[in-house]
Amino acid sequence: MSKAAERGVRYKGPDLKRLGQAILEAVGTPEDLAAIVAGSLVDANLAGHDSHGVIRLTSYVASVRNGQVQPGARAVVESLGDACARVDGAWGWGQPAAHIATDTASKLARANGVGLVTVGRCNHIGRLGEYIEDLSRAGQIGLMTCNSPPAVAPYGGYTRLLGTNPIAWGAPRSPGKPPIVVDFATASIAEGKLRIAHANGSKAPLGAVVDKSGQPTTDTAAFYDGGALTTFGGHKGFGLSVMAELMAGMLSGTGLSSDPDYSNGNGTMLLAIDVGRFLPASDFMEQADALEGRLHAAPTAAGFDAIQMPGEPEWRSRAERTSEGIPVAGATLRAINDLAQELGLSPI
Incomplete structure:
Protein backbone atom coordinates (compact mmCIF):
# COMPACT_ATOMS: atom_id res chain seq x y z
CA MET A 1 0.00 0.00 0.00
CA SER A 2 1.30 3.47 -0.88
CA LYS A 3 2.08 6.05 1.78
CA ALA A 4 -0.74 8.22 0.44
CA ALA A 5 -3.21 5.37 0.82
CA GLU A 6 -1.94 4.60 4.31
CA ARG A 7 -2.54 8.22 5.35
CA GLY A 8 -6.12 7.69 4.32
CA VAL A 9 -8.81 8.72 1.88
CA ARG A 10 -11.57 11.19 2.63
CA TYR A 11 -15.16 10.32 3.45
CA LYS A 12 -18.16 12.56 3.96
CA GLY A 13 -19.33 12.93 7.54
CA PRO A 14 -22.86 11.56 6.90
CA ASP A 15 -21.39 8.39 5.38
CA LEU A 16 -19.16 7.78 8.39
CA LYS A 17 -22.04 8.49 10.73
CA ARG A 18 -24.31 5.99 8.96
CA LEU A 19 -21.72 3.23 9.25
CA GLY A 20 -20.89 4.11 12.85
CA GLN A 21 -24.57 4.13 13.79
CA ALA A 22 -25.15 0.79 12.08
CA ILE A 23 -22.22 -0.76 13.97
CA LEU A 24 -23.52 0.53 17.30
CA GLU A 25 -27.05 -0.67 16.57
CA ALA A 26 -25.66 -4.09 15.64
CA VAL A 27 -24.29 -4.52 19.18
CA GLY A 28 -27.60 -3.66 20.83
CA THR A 29 -27.76 0.14 20.93
CA PRO A 30 -31.21 1.70 20.36
CA GLU A 31 -31.41 3.79 17.20
CA ASP A 32 -31.68 7.18 18.92
CA LEU A 33 -28.72 6.54 21.22
CA ALA A 34 -26.62 5.13 18.38
CA ALA A 35 -27.28 8.29 16.36
CA ILE A 36 -26.04 10.49 19.23
CA VAL A 37 -22.86 8.47 19.79
CA ALA A 38 -22.01 8.14 16.09
CA GLY A 39 -22.72 11.83 15.56
CA SER A 40 -20.40 12.73 18.41
CA LEU A 41 -17.56 10.66 16.98
CA VAL A 42 -17.92 12.18 13.52
CA ASP A 43 -18.17 15.69 14.97
CA ALA A 44 -14.80 15.10 16.66
CA ASN A 45 -13.35 14.10 13.29
CA LEU A 46 -14.83 17.21 11.68
CA ALA A 47 -13.27 19.35 14.41
CA GLY A 48 -9.88 17.82 13.64
CA HIS A 49 -9.65 15.65 16.76
CA ASP A 50 -9.37 12.23 15.13
CA SER A 51 -8.30 10.73 18.47
CA HIS A 52 -11.94 11.06 19.58
CA GLY A 53 -13.48 10.20 16.22
CA VAL A 54 -14.48 7.02 14.43
CA ILE A 55 -11.20 5.38 15.47
CA ARG A 56 -13.05 4.76 18.75
CA LEU A 57 -15.65 2.44 17.20
CA THR A 58 -13.55 -0.69 17.69
CA SER A 59 -12.83 0.05 21.35
CA TYR A 60 -16.46 1.04 21.93
CA VAL A 61 -17.68 -2.30 20.62
CA ALA A 62 -15.07 -4.05 22.76
CA SER A 63 -16.46 -2.19 25.78
CA VAL A 64 -19.91 -3.56 25.03
CA ARG A 65 -18.57 -7.06 24.70
CA ASN A 66 -16.64 -6.95 27.97
CA GLY A 67 -19.63 -5.56 29.85
CA GLN A 68 -18.27 -2.06 30.57
CA VAL A 69 -20.98 -0.44 28.40
CA GLN A 70 -24.65 -1.38 28.70
CA PRO A 71 -25.75 -0.27 25.21
CA GLY A 72 -29.47 -0.05 25.95
CA SER A 188 1.15 16.55 28.00
CA ILE A 189 -0.69 14.61 25.29
CA ALA A 190 -4.13 13.00 25.24
CA GLU A 191 -3.91 9.20 25.32
CA GLY A 192 -6.03 9.00 22.17
CA LYS A 193 -3.53 11.16 20.28
CA LEU A 194 -0.69 8.97 21.56
CA ARG A 195 -2.64 5.93 20.32
CA ILE A 196 -2.77 7.44 16.83
CA ALA A 197 0.96 8.21 16.92
CA HIS A 198 1.64 4.64 18.05
CA ALA A 199 -0.50 3.18 15.27
CA ASN A 200 1.23 5.37 12.69
CA GLY A 201 4.72 4.53 13.94
CA SER A 202 5.37 8.14 14.98
CA LYS A 203 7.30 9.34 18.00
CA ALA A 204 5.79 10.84 21.14
CA PRO A 205 6.58 14.50 21.83
CA LEU A 206 9.71 14.89 23.92
CA GLY A 207 8.79 15.02 27.60
CA ALA A 208 5.28 13.61 27.17
CA VAL A 209 6.03 9.99 28.14
CA VAL A 210 8.14 8.23 30.75
CA ASP A 211 8.87 4.52 30.66
CA LYS A 212 8.10 2.14 33.53
CA SER A 213 11.41 3.07 35.16
CA GLY A 214 10.60 6.78 35.03
CA GLN A 215 12.96 7.64 32.17
CA PRO A 216 11.75 10.16 29.56
CA THR A 217 11.27 8.62 26.13
CA THR A 218 9.79 9.42 22.72
CA ASP A 219 8.92 5.73 22.15
CA THR A 220 5.11 5.43 22.21
CA ALA A 221 5.39 1.70 22.96
CA ALA A 222 6.93 2.55 26.34
CA PHE A 223 3.60 3.91 27.54
CA TYR A 224 1.78 0.70 26.63
CA ASP A 225 4.53 -1.31 28.32
CA GLY A 226 3.76 0.12 31.75
CA GLY A 227 4.98 3.69 31.34
CA ALA A 228 3.00 6.86 31.97
CA LEU A 229 2.13 10.22 30.48
CA THR A 230 3.33 13.42 32.13
CA ALA A 298 -1.61 41.80 16.79
CA PRO A 299 1.75 41.32 15.04
CA THR A 300 2.77 37.68 14.75
CA ALA A 301 5.99 36.21 16.10
CA ALA A 302 8.51 34.45 13.90
CA GLY A 303 7.18 31.15 12.63
CA PHE A 304 3.50 32.11 12.93
CA ASP A 305 1.22 33.09 10.06
CA ALA A 306 -1.67 34.23 12.25
CA ILE A 307 -2.98 34.41 15.79
CA GLN A 308 -5.97 32.14 16.22
CA MET A 309 -8.60 32.34 18.93
CA PRO A 310 -9.25 29.32 21.17
CA GLY A 311 -11.60 27.08 19.22
CA GLU A 312 -10.72 28.64 15.87
CA PRO A 313 -8.65 25.67 14.61
CA GLU A 314 -11.65 23.40 15.22
CA TRP A 315 -14.02 25.67 13.29
CA ARG A 316 -11.57 25.96 10.41
CA SER A 317 -11.19 22.17 10.36
CA ARG A 318 -14.96 21.69 10.46
CA ALA A 319 -15.47 23.95 7.46
CA GLU A 320 -12.69 22.28 5.47
CA ARG A 321 -13.66 18.70 6.32
CA THR A 322 -17.37 19.31 5.78
CA SER A 323 -16.52 20.47 2.27
CA GLU A 324 -13.69 18.11 1.35
CA GLY A 325 -14.37 15.09 3.54
CA ILE A 326 -12.77 13.52 6.62
CA PRO A 327 -9.44 11.75 6.11
CA VAL A 328 -9.47 8.26 7.58
CA ALA A 329 -6.11 6.53 7.99
CA GLY A 330 -5.71 3.19 6.25
CA ALA A 331 -5.26 1.23 9.48
CA THR A 332 -8.36 2.81 11.02
CA LEU A 333 -10.44 2.16 7.92
CA ARG A 334 -9.39 -1.49 7.80
CA ALA A 335 -10.27 -1.99 11.47
CA ILE A 336 -13.71 -0.38 11.04
CA ASN A 337 -14.50 -2.31 7.86
CA ASP A 338 -13.37 -5.59 9.44
CA LEU A 339 -15.68 -4.87 12.37
CA ALA A 340 -18.57 -4.01 10.06
CA GLN A 341 -18.15 -7.26 8.12
CA GLU A 342 -17.94 -9.25 11.34
CA LEU A 343 -21.30 -7.75 12.32
CA GLY A 344 -22.84 -8.56 8.94
CA LEU A 345 -22.71 -4.98 7.65
CA SER A 346 -21.43 -3.60 4.37
CA PRO A 347 -18.06 -1.84 4.67
CA ILE A 348 -17.72 1.77 3.66
Whole structure:
Protein backbone atom coordinates (compact mmCIF):
# COMPACT_ATOMS: atom_id res chain seq x y z
CA MET A 1 0.00 0.00 0.00
CA SER A 2 1.30 3.47 -0.88
CA LYS A 3 2.08 6.05 1.78
CA ALA A 4 -0.74 8.22 0.44
CA ALA A 5 -3.21 5.37 0.82
CA GLU A 6 -1.94 4.60 4.31
CA ARG A 7 -2.54 8.22 5.35
CA GLY A 8 -6.12 7.69 4.32
CA VAL A 9 -8.81 8.72 1.88
CA ARG A 10 -11.57 11.19 2.63
CA TYR A 11 -15.16 10.32 3.45
CA LYS A 12 -18.16 12.56 3.96
CA GLY A 13 -19.33 12.93 7.54
CA PRO A 14 -22.86 11.56 6.90
CA ASP A 15 -21.39 8.39 5.38
CA LEU A 16 -19.16 7.78 8.39
CA LYS A 17 -22.04 8.49 10.73
CA ARG A 18 -24.31 5.99 8.96
CA LEU A 19 -21.72 3.23 9.25
CA GLY A 20 -20.89 4.11 12.85
CA GLN A 21 -24.57 4.13 13.79
CA ALA A 22 -25.15 0.79 12.08
CA ILE A 23 -22.22 -0.76 13.97
CA LEU A 24 -23.52 0.53 17.30
CA GLU A 25 -27.05 -0.67 16.57
CA ALA A 26 -25.66 -4.09 15.64
CA VAL A 27 -24.29 -4.52 19.18
CA GLY A 28 -27.60 -3.66 20.83
CA THR A 29 -27.76 0.14 20.93
CA PRO A 30 -31.21 1.70 20.36
CA GLU A 31 -31.41 3.79 17.20
CA ASP A 32 -31.68 7.18 18.92
CA LEU A 33 -28.72 6.54 21.22
CA ALA A 34 -26.62 5.13 18.38
CA ALA A 35 -27.28 8.29 16.36
CA ILE A 36 -26.04 10.49 19.23
CA VAL A 37 -22.86 8.47 19.79
CA ALA A 38 -22.01 8.14 16.09
CA GLY A 39 -22.72 11.83 15.56
CA SER A 40 -20.40 12.73 18.41
CA LEU A 41 -17.56 10.66 16.98
CA VAL A 42 -17.92 12.18 13.52
CA ASP A 43 -18.17 15.69 14.97
CA ALA A 44 -14.80 15.10 16.66
CA ASN A 45 -13.35 14.10 13.29
CA LEU A 46 -14.83 17.21 11.68
CA ALA A 47 -13.27 19.35 14.41
CA GLY A 48 -9.88 17.82 13.64
CA HIS A 49 -9.65 15.65 16.76
CA ASP A 50 -9.37 12.23 15.13
CA SER A 51 -8.30 10.73 18.47
CA HIS A 52 -11.94 11.06 19.58
CA GLY A 53 -13.48 10.20 16.22
CA VAL A 54 -14.48 7.02 14.43
CA ILE A 55 -11.20 5.38 15.47
CA ARG A 56 -13.05 4.76 18.75
CA LEU A 57 -15.65 2.44 17.20
CA THR A 58 -13.55 -0.69 17.69
CA SER A 59 -12.83 0.05 21.35
CA TYR A 60 -16.46 1.04 21.93
CA VAL A 61 -17.68 -2.30 20.62
CA ALA A 62 -15.07 -4.05 22.76
CA SER A 63 -16.46 -2.19 25.78
CA VAL A 64 -19.91 -3.56 25.03
CA ARG A 65 -18.57 -7.06 24.70
CA ASN A 66 -16.64 -6.95 27.97
CA GLY A 67 -19.63 -5.56 29.85
CA GLN A 68 -18.27 -2.06 30.57
CA VAL A 69 -20.98 -0.44 28.40
CA GLN A 70 -24.65 -1.38 28.70
CA PRO A 71 -25.75 -0.27 25.21
CA GLY A 72 -29.47 -0.05 25.95
CA ALA A 73 -29.19 1.83 29.24
CA ARG A 74 -30.57 5.36 29.45
CA ALA A 75 -29.36 8.16 31.67
CA VAL A 76 -31.72 9.80 34.16
CA VAL A 77 -31.61 13.16 35.96
CA GLU A 78 -31.98 13.66 39.71
CA SER A 79 -32.56 17.15 41.07
CA LEU A 80 -30.40 18.05 44.05
CA GLY A 81 -32.32 21.26 44.72
CA ASP A 82 -31.75 24.87 43.74
CA ALA A 83 -29.17 25.06 40.91
CA CYS A 84 -27.74 21.54 41.28
CA ALA A 85 -28.51 18.20 39.66
CA ARG A 86 -26.97 14.78 39.13
CA VAL A 87 -27.18 12.55 36.06
CA ASP A 88 -26.97 8.79 36.49
CA GLY A 89 -25.40 7.45 33.30
CA ALA A 90 -26.45 3.89 34.23
CA TRP A 91 -23.21 2.64 32.58
CA GLY A 92 -24.71 3.26 29.16
CA TRP A 93 -23.09 5.35 26.43
CA GLY A 94 -21.43 8.45 27.81
CA GLN A 95 -22.39 10.91 25.08
CA PRO A 96 -26.18 10.77 25.62
CA ALA A 97 -25.63 11.18 29.37
CA ALA A 98 -23.35 14.17 28.80
CA HIS A 99 -25.88 15.81 26.46
CA ILE A 100 -28.60 15.38 29.09
CA ALA A 101 -26.25 16.98 31.63
CA THR A 102 -25.57 19.88 29.25
CA ASP A 103 -29.28 20.53 28.66
CA THR A 104 -29.97 20.30 32.40
CA ALA A 105 -27.15 22.68 33.34
CA SER A 106 -28.32 25.16 30.71
CA LYS A 107 -31.91 25.12 32.02
CA LEU A 108 -30.70 25.52 35.61
CA ALA A 109 -28.54 28.47 34.60
CA ARG A 110 -31.46 30.20 32.87
CA ALA A 111 -33.57 29.73 35.99
CA ASN A 112 -30.95 30.46 38.65
CA GLY A 113 -28.06 32.27 36.98
CA VAL A 114 -25.82 29.22 37.35
CA GLY A 115 -26.30 25.48 36.98
CA LEU A 116 -24.03 22.73 38.27
CA VAL A 117 -24.50 19.13 37.13
CA THR A 118 -22.43 16.02 37.73
CA VAL A 119 -22.55 12.73 35.84
CA GLY A 120 -21.81 9.43 37.54
CA ARG A 121 -21.77 5.78 36.39
CA CYS A 122 -20.75 7.22 33.05
CA ASN A 123 -18.63 5.77 30.25
CA HIS A 124 -16.44 7.71 27.81
CA ILE A 125 -18.15 11.00 26.92
CA GLY A 126 -15.95 11.92 23.97
CA ARG A 127 -14.68 15.44 23.25
CA LEU A 128 -15.64 17.88 26.00
CA GLY A 129 -15.62 20.81 23.60
CA GLU A 130 -18.76 19.40 21.96
CA TYR A 131 -20.86 20.13 25.05
CA ILE A 132 -19.21 23.45 25.85
CA GLU A 133 -19.93 24.63 22.30
CA ASP A 134 -23.62 23.86 22.91
CA LEU A 135 -23.65 26.00 26.06
CA SER A 136 -21.78 28.81 24.34
CA ARG A 137 -24.22 28.84 21.44
CA ALA A 138 -26.99 29.17 24.05
CA GLY A 139 -25.35 32.40 25.28
CA GLN A 140 -23.79 30.84 28.37
CA ILE A 141 -20.30 30.39 29.75
CA GLY A 142 -19.50 26.73 30.34
CA LEU A 143 -16.84 24.91 32.33
CA MET A 144 -16.50 21.13 32.18
CA THR A 145 -14.04 18.54 33.41
CA CYS A 146 -13.92 14.81 33.97
CA ASN A 147 -11.55 12.18 35.29
CA SER A 148 -10.58 9.04 33.42
CA PRO A 149 -8.63 5.79 33.84
CA PRO A 150 -5.14 6.24 35.37
CA ALA A 151 -2.56 6.99 32.69
CA VAL A 152 -0.66 10.01 34.01
CA ALA A 153 2.11 10.33 36.56
CA PRO A 154 1.96 13.06 39.23
CA TYR A 155 4.49 15.86 38.91
CA GLY A 156 7.69 14.51 40.43
CA GLY A 157 6.65 10.85 40.07
CA TYR A 158 6.45 8.26 37.29
CA THR A 159 3.62 5.83 38.11
CA ARG A 160 0.06 6.07 36.79
CA LEU A 161 -2.15 7.74 39.40
CA LEU A 162 -4.18 10.32 37.45
CA GLY A 163 -6.34 10.29 34.36
CA THR A 164 -5.70 12.52 31.36
CA ASN A 165 -8.49 14.58 33.00
CA PRO A 166 -9.49 17.08 30.29
CA ILE A 167 -10.86 20.55 30.98
CA ALA A 168 -13.04 22.59 28.61
CA TRP A 169 -14.14 26.20 28.96
CA GLY A 170 -16.21 28.29 26.59
CA ALA A 171 -17.80 31.68 26.11
CA PRO A 172 -20.43 32.97 23.66
CA ARG A 173 -19.92 35.27 20.69
CA SER A 174 -22.31 37.34 18.63
CA PRO A 175 -24.92 35.34 16.69
CA GLY A 176 -23.44 33.62 13.67
CA LYS A 177 -19.88 33.64 15.03
CA PRO A 178 -18.20 30.54 16.49
CA PRO A 179 -17.86 30.49 20.29
CA ILE A 180 -14.56 30.78 22.10
CA VAL A 181 -13.73 27.28 23.35
CA VAL A 182 -10.71 25.94 25.24
CA ASP A 183 -10.48 22.14 25.45
CA PHE A 184 -7.34 20.29 26.51
CA ALA A 185 -6.10 17.29 28.44
CA THR A 186 -4.15 18.02 31.61
CA ALA A 187 -1.62 15.46 30.37
CA SER A 188 1.15 16.55 28.00
CA ILE A 189 -0.69 14.61 25.29
CA ALA A 190 -4.13 13.00 25.24
CA GLU A 191 -3.91 9.20 25.32
CA GLY A 192 -6.03 9.00 22.17
CA LYS A 193 -3.53 11.16 20.28
CA LEU A 194 -0.69 8.97 21.56
CA ARG A 195 -2.64 5.93 20.32
CA ILE A 196 -2.77 7.44 16.83
CA ALA A 197 0.96 8.21 16.92
CA HIS A 198 1.64 4.64 18.05
CA ALA A 199 -0.50 3.18 15.27
CA ASN A 200 1.23 5.37 12.69
CA GLY A 201 4.72 4.53 13.94
CA SER A 202 5.37 8.14 14.98
CA LYS A 203 7.30 9.34 18.00
CA ALA A 204 5.79 10.84 21.14
CA PRO A 205 6.58 14.50 21.83
CA LEU A 206 9.71 14.89 23.92
CA GLY A 207 8.79 15.02 27.60
CA ALA A 208 5.28 13.61 27.17
CA VAL A 209 6.03 9.99 28.14
CA VAL A 210 8.14 8.23 30.75
CA ASP A 211 8.87 4.52 30.66
CA LYS A 212 8.10 2.14 33.53
CA SER A 213 11.41 3.07 35.16
CA GLY A 214 10.60 6.78 35.03
CA GLN A 215 12.96 7.64 32.17
CA PRO A 216 11.75 10.16 29.56
CA THR A 217 11.27 8.62 26.13
CA THR A 218 9.79 9.42 22.72
CA ASP A 219 8.92 5.73 22.15
CA THR A 220 5.11 5.43 22.21
CA ALA A 221 5.39 1.70 22.96
CA ALA A 222 6.93 2.55 26.34
CA PHE A 223 3.60 3.91 27.54
CA TYR A 224 1.78 0.70 26.63
CA ASP A 225 4.53 -1.31 28.32
CA GLY A 226 3.76 0.12 31.75
CA GLY A 227 4.98 3.69 31.34
CA ALA A 228 3.00 6.86 31.97
CA LEU A 229 2.13 10.22 30.48
CA THR A 230 3.33 13.42 32.13
CA THR A 231 1.24 16.45 33.09
CA PHE A 232 1.44 19.47 30.80
CA GLY A 233 3.28 22.48 32.19
CA GLY A 234 4.76 20.49 35.07
CA HIS A 235 3.16 21.44 38.38
CA LYS A 236 0.48 23.56 36.68
CA GLY A 237 -1.11 20.73 34.75
CA PHE A 238 -0.67 18.52 37.80
CA GLY A 239 -2.66 20.95 39.93
CA LEU A 240 -5.48 21.13 37.38
CA SER A 241 -5.56 17.34 37.13
CA VAL A 242 -5.88 16.96 40.89
CA MET A 243 -8.78 19.42 40.94
CA ALA A 244 -10.47 17.50 38.10
CA GLU A 245 -10.23 14.35 40.23
CA LEU A 246 -11.88 16.13 43.17
CA MET A 247 -14.47 18.25 41.36
CA ALA A 248 -15.52 15.66 38.77
CA GLY A 249 -14.48 12.27 40.09
CA MET A 250 -15.54 12.84 43.68
CA LEU A 251 -18.61 15.08 43.27
CA SER A 252 -20.04 12.69 40.67
CA GLY A 253 -19.62 9.70 42.96
CA THR A 254 -17.30 8.01 40.44
CA GLY A 255 -14.29 8.17 42.73
CA LEU A 256 -10.62 8.87 42.11
CA SER A 257 -8.67 7.41 39.19
CA SER A 258 -6.04 6.14 41.64
CA ASP A 259 -8.59 4.25 43.75
CA PRO A 260 -8.13 0.45 43.39
CA ASP A 261 -11.92 0.17 42.98
CA TYR A 262 -12.12 2.83 40.24
CA SER A 263 -14.61 1.70 37.60
CA ASN A 264 -13.02 3.17 34.46
CA GLY A 265 -15.76 5.76 34.01
CA ASN A 266 -15.71 9.45 33.21
CA GLY A 267 -16.80 11.15 36.42
CA THR A 268 -17.99 14.49 35.05
CA MET A 269 -18.74 18.00 36.33
CA LEU A 270 -20.40 20.69 34.23
CA LEU A 271 -21.00 24.32 35.22
CA ALA A 272 -23.15 26.71 33.16
CA ILE A 273 -23.28 30.46 33.80
CA ASP A 274 -25.99 32.75 32.43
CA VAL A 275 -24.06 35.77 31.15
CA GLY A 276 -27.21 37.90 31.15
CA ARG A 277 -27.41 37.79 34.96
CA PHE A 278 -24.22 39.84 35.21
CA LEU A 279 -24.44 42.22 32.24
CA PRO A 280 -26.45 42.47 29.04
CA ALA A 281 -25.52 39.44 26.94
CA SER A 282 -25.15 41.65 23.86
CA ASP A 283 -22.52 43.75 25.68
CA PHE A 284 -20.55 40.64 26.63
CA MET A 285 -20.62 39.31 23.09
CA GLU A 286 -19.64 42.69 21.65
CA GLN A 287 -16.61 42.83 23.92
CA ALA A 288 -15.70 39.20 23.09
CA ASP A 289 -15.78 40.12 19.40
CA ALA A 290 -13.64 43.21 20.09
CA LEU A 291 -11.09 41.07 21.95
CA GLU A 292 -10.90 38.71 18.99
CA GLY A 293 -10.32 41.65 16.68
CA ARG A 294 -7.45 43.00 18.76
CA LEU A 295 -5.83 39.58 19.05
CA HIS A 296 -6.14 38.88 15.34
CA ALA A 297 -4.65 42.29 14.56
CA ALA A 298 -1.61 41.80 16.79
CA PRO A 299 1.75 41.32 15.04
CA THR A 300 2.77 37.68 14.75
CA ALA A 301 5.99 36.21 16.10
CA ALA A 302 8.51 34.45 13.90
CA GLY A 303 7.18 31.15 12.63
CA PHE A 304 3.50 32.11 12.93
CA ASP A 305 1.22 33.09 10.06
CA ALA A 306 -1.67 34.23 12.25
CA ILE A 307 -2.98 34.41 15.79
CA GLN A 308 -5.97 32.14 16.22
CA MET A 309 -8.60 32.34 18.93
CA PRO A 310 -9.25 29.32 21.17
CA GLY A 311 -11.60 27.08 19.22
CA GLU A 312 -10.72 28.64 15.87
CA PRO A 313 -8.65 25.67 14.61
CA GLU A 314 -11.65 23.40 15.22
CA TRP A 315 -14.02 25.67 13.29
CA ARG A 316 -11.57 25.96 10.41
CA SER A 317 -11.19 22.17 10.36
CA ARG A 318 -14.96 21.69 10.46
CA ALA A 319 -15.47 23.95 7.46
CA GLU A 320 -12.69 22.28 5.47
CA ARG A 321 -13.66 18.70 6.32
CA THR A 322 -17.37 19.31 5.78
CA SER A 323 -16.52 20.47 2.27
CA GLU A 324 -13.69 18.11 1.35
CA GLY A 325 -14.37 15.09 3.54
CA ILE A 326 -12.77 13.52 6.62
CA PRO A 327 -9.44 11.75 6.11
CA VAL A 328 -9.47 8.26 7.58
CA ALA A 329 -6.11 6.53 7.99
CA GLY A 330 -5.71 3.19 6.25
CA ALA A 331 -5.26 1.23 9.48
CA THR A 332 -8.36 2.81 11.02
CA LEU A 333 -10.44 2.16 7.92
CA ARG A 334 -9.39 -1.49 7.80
CA ALA A 335 -10.27 -1.99 11.47
CA ILE A 336 -13.71 -0.38 11.04
CA ASN A 337 -14.50 -2.31 7.86
CA ASP A 338 -13.37 -5.59 9.44
CA LEU A 339 -15.68 -4.87 12.37
CA ALA A 340 -18.57 -4.01 10.06
CA GLN A 341 -18.15 -7.26 8.12
CA GLU A 342 -17.94 -9.25 11.34
CA LEU A 343 -21.30 -7.75 12.32
CA GLY A 344 -22.84 -8.56 8.94
CA LEU A 345 -22.71 -4.98 7.65
CA SER A 346 -21.43 -3.60 4.37
CA PRO A 347 -18.06 -1.84 4.67
CA ILE A 348 -17.72 1.77 3.66
